[in-house]
Amino acid sequence: MEMKFDGEFSVAIPRQEAFELLSDPQKFAPLLPTFHSMEMKDEKTANLKVKVGIGRIYGVASTELTLEAAEAPLRAEYVGRGKVMGGAYNMIAAFDLEDAGDETLIRWSGETQIYGKVLSLAGGSMRGYAEAEINRLIGSLQLALSSEAEAAAILAARAAQPQGLWQKLLALLGLWSPPEVPVLASEPEPQEKPALRLLAKPPTRKVLKADEAPSTLGKIAAADSIEMDRKGSESWVGSPLRRKEDSRLVRGNGLFVDDLQTSDMLHLAMVRSPYAHARILSIDVSEAQALPGVITTLTGAEIAAVMEPYMQIGPEPGASIQDYPMAVDKAIYQGEPVVAVIAETPRIAADAAELVEVDYEVLEAVMSVEAAAEDKSILHPGSGTNKVWEGVYEYGDLDAAFAEAAHIVKIDRLHFHRFSSTPLETNGCVASWDNRGEIEFFSTNTFPTIGMQMMAPALGVSIDKIRCRSHDIGGSFGNKITSYPGMTIAALASRKVGGQQVKWIETRNENLLAGGHGGERTFLDTEVALDANGVITAVRSRHLDDCGAFPRYEPLGCVIWSQVLPGSLKVRNLRIDFRQYATNKCPAVPNRGYSRLQHLWFMERVLDICGHQLGIPTDEMRRRNYIDEFPYTTPNGCVYDSGDYHQMLDTAKALIGWDDWKEKQRQAREEGRWLGIGIGTTLDSGTNNFGQAQIVNPDAPFSGNSEVCTLKIDIDGSIVASLGTVPSGQGHETATAQVVADELGLGPDLVHVRPGTDTARNSHTGHSGTYASQFAVTGLGAVHGAAVKLKKEILRLGAHALQAEEEELEFGMGEMGAQLTVPGTEKAIPFMYLANIVNTNNAGLPDELDDVSLNVRYVFRPKFELPDLEKKYGNLTLTYAAQVHIAVVEVDKYTCQPRILGYAVVDDCGKQINPKIVEGQVHGATAHGIGAAIMENYLYDEGGNLMTSSFSDYTPITALNMPDLTCASQESPSPFTFNGAKGCGEGGGAPLHTISAAVQDALVAEGVIVGDTFNSATAIFELLHGKGSRSSVEHQSLAG
Amino acid sequence: MSETKPEFVEAVDIEITVNGKSYQRSVEPRMLLVEFLREELRLTGTHIGCDTSYCGACTIRLDGDAVKSCTLFAVQADGAKVATVEGLATEAGLHPLQKAFSEHHGLQCGYCTPGMLMSASALLDEIPNPSDKDIKKRIAGNVCRCTGYQNIIKSVHAAANELREA
């Protein structure tokens, strides 16, 4: 919006005199009605301070006033720019002088733009205010150029009227009243600053100045800072920016679920089953309820009476499982909730939980898939079997491949152990279910939209009645996806107590017992066909997956592994007979690398075992077997988008110093030491096609994928993004700001990304969440789409406002922040002003802009087709990041302790949005894998007792155990994503393959096969001494 | 040998100075120091990650020493001076450790960070020029599940450099 004014007045002085005054900024500036002080920047430009005031608070604003043109004695032209209280103005004023007898006629024209928050106060009557501003300037001018008598008359007339923008506004709001004159009798205002008189009385309270502000306020102001140095990168995307999130987190100002506290909040403690499989005979809560401070208790029977079991994702027989959040008739894993106690403090709740008496009849625990398959003891009576799902994945011509094979290698059994990434923050929530029927969660759940799809039908409420929020989450790694049963219990507890907030926070012990374990898998009867060169031509095997007590999310694990069916290998003939069983262990949950890392470990183990049998070195085995053309369509129709595995292997070998280590290994072997070098190649498939759920269950209502970003320019011009994702440390706020900043030509500091999630923001679909390595693609796809959409609106509105063509407009930064300009002209409009137009100041907006809101919601949907369900064929994932790891491991001959002597990592996740964040993900995933390979194991005894139920037994890897990593990365941009990026969060469990391979290489002379992912000192000792199960391998050489 | 039922015990009056400010409270004798900080003082920067004194998320400084505040009762800290993460930054800005953690991406979810920072600050007070090994040893009691420690070690070195140059 531009406003133009003009007029003329005469003064009784000669033209030259008038010109001298008008063309000298030093003389002219003090005439401005709100003049306070000035400093000359150069001859033509004055840095002015002008006073502005609202009510009792007044301040000083800076303005730059430049004499743009002066043509003696005909013309003077000024340009002014300034900022005031959340608003700003541009002004142009020109004076043309003409002789008119003794007098001088001054024709003036003025043009002004005012924008910012102030406009929201002013409503549609902005023109009046602008007019007033200009009139006041002209008034002052007239005054300065007039005789004293005239001046006095002008002043007297003016004092009774509100003057200037601010006072006009206040007058409108009824907050301004004419001042008592004189205001400061002892300090009469000099006449050239008449406006000062109107600033009412001095403030009685101390005015808060930024530099005097208490430190806490200062800290809050700095809380959202982000680095503004691109470090050589051309765009914000691609630069290793420090994260926006950090400033609150390093101060301890994060808001994790347990940090939410209110004075009347109640606390929930669970009574959990001490048995893996036991019938509940009776429950006595009377003593617990009698404890002062206890509000109520909740049992499984009470819960089952008011809710339906959760939906099962899988088909029969799994579909018949009755899944409640609490044990009803019997408990089926150690740690299953049996009773909840709700009390005034967490300590009273824990005490009371101890007082609950439960009588159990212990039943036979099913502690392995092999035992489960026998169906002697059945967990879920409704389904009549422990089998949850079965299906055969067969591709190519197995019979022909085996008939033509030069070598056949058979491996009887391999086993992938149970572990999880155990986020440092456990599961929890604050839940309320109020008397208006609104359910609200502040939780750690990282895929709340699926949780809501589970809970809403089970609780008989519409999904909109459930609101899920989070702010900061202390890691998830997939584990927190399935915290909805605990959330349901907390919500029901709240309902029982009348709607008060109920907080449920797992202890670490509870988390290890019942917070979710990564899936365990056993690979039986594997047969591998190879040609004479050691190229694998066929693999067939039976995979038995152990999903623990409930499948919950888990039937999806029965297909997700097939995203990486051949691993990194060219093999075209595969047959995997896949079955999933329920056992009396903690329910399995997605865990970093979910379902793929089990399979990738299997394929890598197969490759290395075959290499050992055929006497082909591990690096050479990979050379011969790696996929080397991209995009590559796998036998089951997945498309590996890009990569260069050979190059990665070369880089990894260089990083570790391959030849040196080979030499050291030779020496070590001479000395009788066990030194091994192992390679692991892994894939991190990202952005699921949920259509694969239909391979598990043709009736599953899922396919494709989607994510949402809502992006707006808020009323005051702030740029605000709301995501559908639920970050737990991955830096989504930062990456989002980078993408938006590039698209809108501004700095990432100006993009406020709302932390965490909130379904009330209306920025989610049923796929929204943080899982499956997809933020860089789906999350940022949504962000990018929203930014493009918003940009279009900005251009349309900007073109109208500046009376220019959209093509002429340029994005950039001005004094008032992000703005649109028409290059080569003075025309500029800050976003702040555009926001004002649509939000609070829209009178007169033309019809064709009716759909412009500067508040856009974009749903990103990657292009996927439904797979062929019959053939189990189709593209299941959009991107395939890859990593090659090499580890050097020495196994101590006496203690069997594996020690990692060197560790190299090469990753390729396509275009990196923020290399710092990518590096962090690579390090983190590597640490999880190394921890899992040598330290972390959920170990059950035969009776179903978890032997590793504290961090002292389930020992998460520490700084001392973690080797120094040598890292490198390469970028093979994905041709299938808008930004060339690939998901990179999971790392594909590479250390599991790598360490298994290295330990195998170390022990090669001992004639043992490393057949398990877990290779702690004890595990290696048992392997060497024939305890526990051992894999045996048979090699038939058929070639002539 | 008369009573065995759980009983409520009298609250105990304590005075603890936290980040330079003195607090007087009556607390249950079994209230842990970490609970006192989080619930009584609402200083929720100090986190809880385990129940076996293993993870270090609760690390604070007690009269200068880095200690796990889940391993002490609040009453044991009576009269002591406690420093928590909330006290690290000053009017002048972030502590060099806080800056370095952000600069070198020494944090992801930030859950371990407060404890990590307190352990590291105690280390740097004692050993201004620590080796990798010194750092690893001193943060071996602080579990981080996100970063793989690589960048934490880098961050501590960077902060040590800055503090020495200051």
Ligand code: FES
């Ligand atoms: S909470 Fe104190 S050491 Fe884990």
Ligand code: FES
């Ligand atoms: S940053 Fe998440 S636990 Fe350390």
